[in-house]
Amino acid sequence: MNKNKLLGCPFCGKEPEVDSYKIRGTQVWNVSCLNDDCLIHVETDDFPSLEESIKVWNLRISVSNLS
Secondary structure, eight states, rough: OOTOOOOOOOOTTTOOOEEEEEEEEEEEEEEOHHHHHHHHBBBBBOSSSSHHHHHHHSSSSSSSGOO
16 A cells, blocks of 8 residues: 555545645645545644655544454
8 A cells, every 4th residue: 555645534524624734834744534524533643744644644543343
C-alpha cells in the first residue's frame, strides 16, 4: 500500500479532509472526517508532517473489520 494514500473514514467510508495550520509558529497537520452524515466525528491529533498524519489516520480500524 502506498503510505501516502489516504484511506476513507473507518465509520462512513467517505474521503476525509486534510488540514494544515500553525500552532505557536509551527506547521501541523491533521486528518478528519467532516461528513455531516457520519455518526462519529473522528480526527487525528496534530502532527508535524502530512505523511505522519496520514500514517496515523490509515492505522484506524474499519468498522467492517470488527466482526
